[in-house]
Ligand code: SF4
């Protein structure tokens with residue numbers, strides 16, 4: 001087991017207050033005791049621990065995603081120190097690949113110069129056009145943020161040498177095609193769509209199959225576009241690659257391991273931050289950069305379950321014909337205070353509907369001789385549901401089920 005990517009919280013607060021934010025507006029309020037910014041000594045400890053880990057696991061490249069809160073709340077000087085400190089690991093033969101996720105409102109020319117210098121891939125969080133974005137992405141006074149994000153995007157477009165990506169939470173009250181066209185007109189090179197972070201304790205708010213209807217409408221529109229009008233939609237490309245048996249780097253699809261950890265501003269090494277939606281201090285492990293190596297975190301059951309989340313599937317997922325594509329869904333979306341993680345995703349029906357739809361559309365576009373050669377077959381959503389119902393009673397309880405259930409509140 002090893003870690004190959006870190007989400008690093010260089011700032012633990014945000015300049016806005018999105019209503020759905022898993023950091024500030026869900027069960028876990030532990031950010032309140034975190035320092036607002038990462039100190040220089042913690043950045044230096046981070047460098048040392050990445051170096052030790054890469055050397056002991058023969059890794060010559062390592063991903064670092066700057067995150068917050070809002071990472072651009074850090075001063076330009078502090079960000080430059082962070083980037084230069086980690087970049088200097090190339091002297092030890094380690095190439096750090098940087099990315100940043102930001103709400104984009106604070107981007108300046110000076111930031112762009114840093115992004116250019118250190119090849120930082122920048123993703124902007126935005127939920128569509130002004131009307132849709134401003135439903136939930138609001139500032140602390142309740143005002144919409146779209147216009148200010150757009151100003152930041154314009155600054156980035158003027159001064160950055162690389163195109164921006166976009167991270168967007170699906171709002172099925174919006175038109176998927178309007179949203180796609182809004183992103184194209186803003187010039188994003190990739191669109192990363194996220195399902196709203198919900199689990200079994202909160203899912204009542206999300207009507208069944210609404211996300212599938214929305215995503216299928218977008219998929220059909222996007223899939224039929226000519227190449228030069230097609231902006232990369234990572235979720236769809238991942239599913240298509242997985243249907244053809246390729247790997248996906250996504251944490252929420254496929255069969256690979258999740259080799260990612262999170263660093264808080266005080267140097268704490270934690271599990272995936274979205275797991276904060278499962279409860280207060282849910283991701284805390286008492287591991288810290290100043291006292292631990294990354295290998296120490298594998299003692300934690302939560303790290304183990306997250307790392308192996310696409311192997312540790314519940315019985316329904318083990319019976320599911322698309323589990324090698326779906327991967328059982330995103331781990332935070334599987335949680336219930338009753339069963340821990342021994343559940344399919346709360347979005348199971350949406351995922352099954354979407355994946356079978358994509359598979360059938362892709363098969364429809366293949367030449368007949370290839371379909372015959374590969375023996376690839378269509379599978380409707382209804383057939384998949386029936387197959388699961390037939391197979392489920394024959395699946396024994398997996399040995400790891402107790403570990404998945406150990407996170408239930410009764411344990
Ligand atoms: S920009 Fe990100 S960190 Fe800030 S409130 Fe919105 S979702 Fe949370």
Ligand code: SF4
Pocket residue numbers: 316317318320321322323326327328329344345347348349351352
């Ligand atoms: S579609 Fe549902 S049952 Fe199938 S793997 Fe995904 S979450 Fe599990």
